[in-house]
Amino acid sequence: MTVPLQVAVEREILHRALDLERQRFYETAIRDPLTGLFSRYYMQEALGRLMDLHDRDPHAAVGVIMADIDHFKHVNDRYGHAQGDEVLRAVARCLMSDMRPSDLPVRLGGEEFAIFVVGSSLETLRVMAERLRGAVAELDFGAPMTQSITASFGVAVRSPGESLARVLERADDALYRAKEGGRNRVCAAGGPTASLTPD
Incomplete structure (x- = not known):
């Protein structure tokens, strides 16, 4: 091999x-290391594009399902942070199990999650959230953990031109109503809906 060819090959390998290293760093930056869900950093990047699409095409509405694990602090306090981490991972797996490839699951922080869904109505989001609520309530962690795990959900659909902060605020308000209404339920933004609880 000639010297110029060897230099060119070495340069290509480098x-x-x-x-590959840049791609690895990017993947690390956009994923939550504990749950594997997307990070808030990536949420900001991806949702800007989705909201631009929605502003151009109203049929591409962006909906958000916000979830918060009920009484999570008690899990950490009573069973330790390792068990709390396992609860977070299990809830994240539940959330990912009922998603389409176009949905964007995000760990917002702590025990709070969001799933961004394109092209769904408020009722569809409410039904999805109810399925997720039921799946979380069925999680079984076995001994020594005797506390059942539940989550509360708030759902909202973005109006064209509405900021990300505002639609998240509306979903968070609905989530707050679910918590105030007794937890382990789903509430929708924009007025009362059936706040569902298990029978």
Whole structure:
């Protein structure tokens, strides 16, 4: 191999290695390391594009399902942070189990999650959230954990031109109503809906 060819090959290998390293760093930045869900950082990046699409095409409405694990502090206090981490991972798996490839699952922080859904009505989001609520309530962690795990949900659909902060605020308000209404239920933004509880 000639020297110029060897230099070119080495340079190509170096560029490919750098590209792979950049991709690895990007993946690390956009994923929550504990749950594997997307991070808030990525949420900001991806939702900007989704909201632009929605502003151009009203049929591409962006909906949000916000979830919060009920009494999570008690889990950490009573069973330790390792068990709390396992609860977070299990809830994240539940949330991912009922998603389409186009949905965007995000760990907002602590025990709070969001799923962003494109092209769904408020009623569809409410039904999805109810399925997720039921799946979380069925989680079984076995001994020594005797506390059942439940989650409360708030859902909202973005209006064209509405900011990300505002639609998140409306979903969070609905989530707050679910918590205030007894937890382990789903509430929708924009007026009262059936706040569902298990029979």
